[in-house]
Amino acid sequence: MSSDPWGRVDETGTVYVRTAEGEREVGSWQAGSPAEALAYFERKYEGLVVEIGLLERRVRTTDLSAKDAQAAVEHLREQVRGANAVGDLEALDKRLEKLLSTVQERQEVRKAERAKQSEESRKAKEELVAEAEQLAESEQWRVAGERLRALVDIWKGLPRLDRKSDDELWHRFSHARSAFSKRRKAHFAALDAQREDARKVKEGLVAEAESLSESTEWGPTAARYRDLMTRWKAAGRAQREAEDELWTRFRAAQDVFFSARNELFAERDVEQGENLKLKEALADEAEKLLPVKDLKAVRAAFRGINERWEAIGHVPRDARPKVEGRLHAVERAIQEAEEAEWRRTNPEARARAAGLTGQLQDAVDKLRAQIAQAESAGNTAKAAKLRGELEGRQALLDQALKGLEEFGG
Incomplete structure (x- = not known):
């Protein structure tokens, strides 16, 4: 018989392994010595040791799932417990x-990690949904559309939740995207309709502008072009290609008209510039008539200047007030001289002035006499009152005498 600490071989060749529960038969050996029998069954044990070591390494160094690891461990435990070794x-x-x-600890850790990851994913997806629902109301069509596409990519990169939660959040997310797409399509459909209406309106404006391009009614036609431009701006924009083509035609029609007008006005500016020089010379000549000394001669000279002035023609609009103002100032001075002469030589006006002066003189003389009488009587209060009246009447008399002097005495 042969034995070692963990097993023995009896005299019949039966091999036993020692366990905590006692000996257990693991096989028989008839082909060799008991030592060879034990060595054989010990090698089977070493095989189990190697398998366990390999499984420990797999669990430690690979991403072997908990389920597979548990199955492998249970399989080896069954082998160990019934091993013929x-x-x-x-x-x-x-x-x-x-x-x-x-393995179970790792399973709990991974479960916690998955729960944390799931919660983070849930929070991230809820934030994506909230942002998508906010963007669904935006009218920043390009920016919001690009952002929604980016949110889809972010969503795809997040871990899935449980099916119900993931489906509910995706439904809200998808609904927000659909709502935005519908609003954007409706917006651009309305915009296309508006642009088509604008195209029709602008085609009419272009036709009218082209019909006016050869007009020589400069003022009215220029006003009509300004009105056309106002209506053009109010019509809104047409489709880009149509807008560019219509605008080119509209501007070309305007350019034909305004180029012709500007060419004519340039010729007029030269002519009116020469007219201005002539009128400035006449204004100089008229101003030399002042001050008026010989009214008759000045009147005749100014009449000749005015006739030459009228024959000259237009001057530039911005220079007109100044040069005409100079001539009008001379004309007013002559009119004032004529009025003064009329007043001086008018016998009726002179008689009225003389009569008024006489009346005032009589009143002044009467007041002086009354003052002298009051002073003689010692009535100083009455005398003081009469002096106040005298001062007023004397002032009126002085003015009347001055006016009478203008009539030559």
Whole structure:
């Protein structure tokens, strides 16, 4: 018989392994010595040791799932517990028990990590949904559209939640995108309709502008072109290609008209510039007539200047007020001289002035006499009152005498 700490071979060749529960038969050996029998069954034990070691390494160094790891551990435990091998099978079972605990701990860690990841994913998706629902109301069509496309890419990169939660959030997300797309399509459909209306309006404006391009009614036609431009701006924009083509035709028609007008006005500006020089010379000549000394001669000279003035023609509009103002100032001075002469030589006006002066003189003389009488009587209060009246009447008399002097005495 042969034995070692973990097994023995009896005299019949039966091989036993020692366990905590006692000996267990693992096989028989008839082909060789008992030592060879134990060595054979010990090699089977070492095979189990190697398999356990490999599984421990897989669990430690690979992403072996908990489910697969548990299955592998249970499979090896069954092998160890029923193994036909000689060795410390209890130690192997403890190693497997410890490995199973490690797998379960890792499973709990991964479960917690998945729960955390799921919560983070849920929060991230809820934020994406909230942003998408906000963007669904935006009218920044290009920016919002690009952002929604970016949100889809972000969504695809996030881990899935449980099916119900993921489906509910995706439904809201998808609904927001659809709502934005519908609003954008409706907006651009309305915009296309507006642009088509604008195209029709602008085609009419272009036709009218082209019909006016040869007009020589400069003022009215220029006003009509300004009105056409106002209506053009109010019509809104047509489709881009139509807008550019219509605007080119509209501007070309305007250019034909305004180029012709500007050419004519340039010729007029030269002519009116010469007219201005002539009128400035006449204004100089008229101003030399002042001050008026010989009214008759001045009147005749001014009449000749005015006739030449009228024959000259137009001057530039911006220069007109100044040069005409100079001539009008001379004309007013002559009119004032004529009025003064009329007043001086009018016998009726002179008689009225003389009569008024006489009346005022009589009143002044009467007041002086009354003052002298009051003073003689010692009535100083009455005398003071009469002096106040005298001062007023004397002032009126002085003015009347001055006016009478203008009539030559």
